[in-house]
Structure formats: C-alpha cells, structure tokens
Amino acid sequence: MARSRIPRSRHVGVTLSQSLFEALREREARTGETLDHIVQDALVQALGLDHHTLFQVSTAGALVQGVYQGCVTVGALKTHGDFGLGTYDGLDGEGLMLDGKVYQALPDGSVVEPADSATAPFWVTTTFRPDRRERLAAVDGWDDLCAQLDALRISPNLFAAIRIDGLFELLRYRVACKAPPGTDLVTATSHQAEFTARAFRGTLLGFWSPGYSRALSIPGYHLHVLSDDRETGGHLLGVRGSGLRVQVMHVDGLVVALPETPEFLAADLTGDPAAALRQAEQGGATGE
Ligand SMILES: [Zn+2]
Structure with missing residues (x-):
C-alpha cells in the first residue's frame, strides 16, 4: 500500500508509549519500511480501509x-x-x-x-x-x-x-x-x-x-x-x-x-x- 497512491496527505502528531515507539523503530530497521508506511498500513487494517485488495471467491x-x-x-x-x-x-x-x-x-x-x-x-x-x-x-x-x-x-x-x-x-x-x-x-x-x-x-x-x-x-x-x-x-x-x-x-x-x-x-x-x-x-x- 504505497503512500503515493493516497491523493492528499495530512500530518498527524501522536504520543506513543516508549515500548510502542521502540517496536516501530525496530520494524523500520528490520524491514527498511518508512515509519509513515508502517503506521499507515496498520491504520488501514485497523480501520477496515484495505481498499487496494481484491476479495475473490473460488478460482x-x-x-x-x-x-x-x-x-x-x-x-x-x-x-x-x-x-x-x-x-x-x-x-x-x-x-x-x-x-x-x-x-x-x-x-x-x-x-x-x-x-x-x-x-x-x-x-x-x-x-x-x-x-x-x-x-x-x-x-x-x-x-x-x-x-x-x-x-x-x-x-x-x-x-x-x-x-x-x-x-x-x-x-x-x-x-x-x-x-x-x-x-x-x-x-x-x-x-x-x-x-x-x-x-x-x-x-x-x-x-x-x-x-x-x-x-x-x-x-x-x-x-x-x-x-x-x-x-x-x-x-x-x-x-x-x-x-x-x-x-x-x-x-x-x-x-x-x-x-x-x-x-x-x-x-x-x-x-x-x-x-x-x-x-x-x-x-x-x-x-x-
Ligand atoms: Zn464475465
């Protein structure tokens, strides 16, 4: 889910617990994803907005x-x-x-x-x-x-x-x-x-x-x-x-x-x- 496909961007500041922040940094270092990408992906899934996905029945x-x-x-x-x-x-x-x-x-x-x-x-x-x-x-x-x-x-x-x-x-x-x-x-x-x-x-x-x-x-x-x-x-x-x-x-x-x-x-x-x-x-x- 590339960020560039979302037409408009907004900047949001949030306060995270130290452990969540460290987990995010760890993911960033391990996978090379940007922080923006990780957070956006997680929000898309949590909010049920996974609209770049097809759901298919059978083959x-x-x-x-x-x-x-x-x-x-x-x-x-x-x-x-x-x-x-x-x-x-x-x-x-x-x-x-x-x-x-x-x-x-x-x-x-x-x-x-x-x-x-x-x-x-x-x-x-x-x-x-x-x-x-x-x-x-x-x-x-x-x-x-x-x-x-x-x-x-x-x-x-x-x-x-x-x-x-x-x-x-x-x-x-x-x-x-x-x-x-x-x-x-x-x-x-x-x-x-x-x-x-x-x-x-x-x-x-x-x-x-x-x-x-x-x-x-x-x-x-x-x-x-x-x-x-x-x-x-x-x-x-x-x-x-x-x-x-x-x-x-x-x-x-x-x-x-x-x-x-x-x-x-x-x-x-x-x-x-x-x-x-x-x-x-x-x-x-x-x-x-
Ligand atoms: Zn047909």
Whole structure:
C-alpha cells in the first residue's frame, strides 16, 4: 500500500508509549519500511480501509472445470466490497456489483437485484477508490480499449480494478445460461445469449489480472456492463464509444476464499485453464 497512491496527505502528531515507539523503530530497521508506511498500513487494517485488495471467491480454474455450486451469499459479498463481478449458482447469469448494490443479468438480457440469500460460485470484489481518472477520447473496439487501459496501469504485475462510464455508440455483451453441474465453462458458454446495443448509456466494470495469476484469476481484462437505468447488462464482448470517463484503481493485495463444497473438494484443478478461459471469456470478441 504505497503512500503515493493516497491523493492528499495530512500530518498527524501522536504520543506513543516508549515500548510502542521502540517496536516501530525496530520494524523500520528490520524491514527498511518508512515509519509513515508502517503506521499507515496498520491504520488501514485497523480501520477496515484495505481498499487496494481484491476479495475473490473460488478460482478461475474451478470455474473452467464446471464448479458452479454457489458457496457464498450475496449478503456476505456485500461485506467485502462495493464493486465487482461474478456469477450465480449453476452459472445462472452474470453477476455485477456497483456502488454497493448487487445485480444479476439474466439470459434474456434483463437485470434484477438478487436476494441477499442468493449464492455465487465465483466472485471478485473490492472497495473501489480510484487512483486515476482519465477521459478516453475514442474507443474503437475491444483491442483498442485494452491498449488504452494498458497505458493507465502502473505495472504488468499488479491487478487493477476498472470502471468506465459514458454513452457507448455500440456494445456487445453476453449472458451465461444456467448449466448442469460439471458442464465445463467452454461448453456452458457456447450457447450463451448475446446482445448488441447502440447508444447505450451505462457502466463497464471489472478487473485486469496479470498472466501469472491464471490458475486463480481470469487473466487480462474482464469487464461486465450495466445500463444506467439498471434494465440490462452482461459480460462485455465488444465496445465502441467516445468521451468515456475511466477510473482505475491499482490493486496490490489478493484474498482468495476457497469453497468447501463437495464439487470443489473433488475437482481436478491441476490443469492450466488459460486456453479454456480465453475461449469462454472472449470467444465471441471480434475486436468490435
Ligand atoms: Zn464475465
């Protein structure tokens, strides 16, 4: 949690006991961290403000294998962040979390707010506090969007949370359809519902994950879309637009909660899910 990412700084003077002061100095000498960094890190944790961390449920590898049994409730997800995406029990549509509210995009393209008791087999969430705000003059396709977002990230080795708002000239998105347990992700998403929308006012939200995280995460950009009127949404496949507002949060922490469902405990997760993920997540992308 680098100090430089906190936009404004305040100077605070506090009185410490001698033993606490010595412990701080000892840590400083041992690790080379600055005093400011140690104190700030401790305060962030104590006050529950650890917003540069992702909280993830299950793994991308498990999703690829068809481990779709819900293991965490929507109510519990809301305690871990206000922003994110995932899917629901049985791969029942696409999950979105924006400004603290949770949504479910259904195979007909409509969006509902699921009950707090609904469950998810896979989810990624964070408390979204952007480090960077920019405007994208023009975006001409998925590849162009990825290239422009690349330039806004600080490292290929950190995760990032991304939010893009505006009026999109064109969006293509899909919604996964409910699949029987054990149906692998490529098969399950091969008969998904796809939608094309023009003059779409809404938000793209999601994450960028480094390639090295591919057993756990979906590498590269993974964005979901939600309309401003909260009537439609899904998993983004193609995009065109101009004058878009983008916000990026750098992420340097990852907490993964592993399911204890019978499906997860018995799954063979030794393979490399990268190729299957590419096909399932962006199989329909045409660079539009
Ligand atoms: Zn998705």
